[in-house]
Amino acid sequence: MPRKPTIRQTETVARSRLFRIEALELEFTNGTVTHYERLAGSGRGAVLIVPVTEAGEVLLVREYAAGVHRYELGLPKGRIEGEEPLLEAANREIMEEVGFAANRLEELTSLTLAPGYLGHTTHVVIARDLYPRREPGDEPEELEVVPWPLADIGELAARPDVTEARTIAALYLTRDRLATEEG
């Protein structure tokens, strides 16, 4: 593993209500000095939940995505708030977005989005042993819930409204994990 470059200087160059952009001056071990920009991660990161039913389906939500101005079908997700434990955040999000809670929650892995310029981390949580329970969330409209067989990820990923790399990666990783448990 190469030795990391030294961060010689950091400066916040732009800031908005949600985002903070940092400029970095870096010196690599070969002596090269470069300037990068990155978006700082927000707080404790996000949680992405894979709710799996007894029938082997995952519960997806259809949600408006402002970044691309269209509806996207994907896994429920949200920010971890304050001191909230990770698995509680996951359970809260599925109660708000999907209308279910889980008796069994486990962290599968952590994902980054574009680690070259984003500091964001997303924790992937598998939720099982589900039961109906809805809590009010901060969504501007109710989300449509779409069950999808975990066995058919390829067909799902081919849809034009299923594009989010986190959702696709989390579904494949969950399928592998469940296959290992059954094996």
Add this chain to the structure above:
Amino acid sequence: MPRKPTIRQTETVARSRLFRIEALELEFTNGTVTHYERLAGSGRGAVLIVPVTEAGEVLLVREYAAGVHRYELGLPKGRIEGEEPLLEAANREIMEEVGFAANRLEELTSLTLAPGYLGHTTHVVIARDLYPRREPGDEPEELEVVPWPLADIGELAARPDVTEARTIAALYLTRDRLATEEG
């Protein structure tokens, strides 16, 4: 498919050399009015390449990732420049980062990162029929190339330096595509 909310107003609220942050005022079809922020996508987006060898290995690169300040092992990638055709951009990036060019390039799919607040699109290109060819790039140091069997994605994704959702999603989707071709 629900009808999209109406964008009533957009405003650039922060800007840096690389990033531009927009504030949106949206009216959903149920009458709810909300305010969002999003990071505008840059130009024509990025390309992520899956270089597959005759032996069924993919060629990964170990690259410093400023967003998380550590080295990350993942697929080669980069921005599409100006009017450059997509597949030419893919071939340029692997010549610069991996030291190979491809006789056979095809777009597999497009991925988003976090469509709720990022406008970025990444085009995934499978590169085959590889031959050695290096071109100078703009990397601050030479990247280490790591071949990895496409059959062992689960083991790869379990490594602490392999976290990028785009890389993991692209590898699974490529494995599925190649299995279909062979089937």
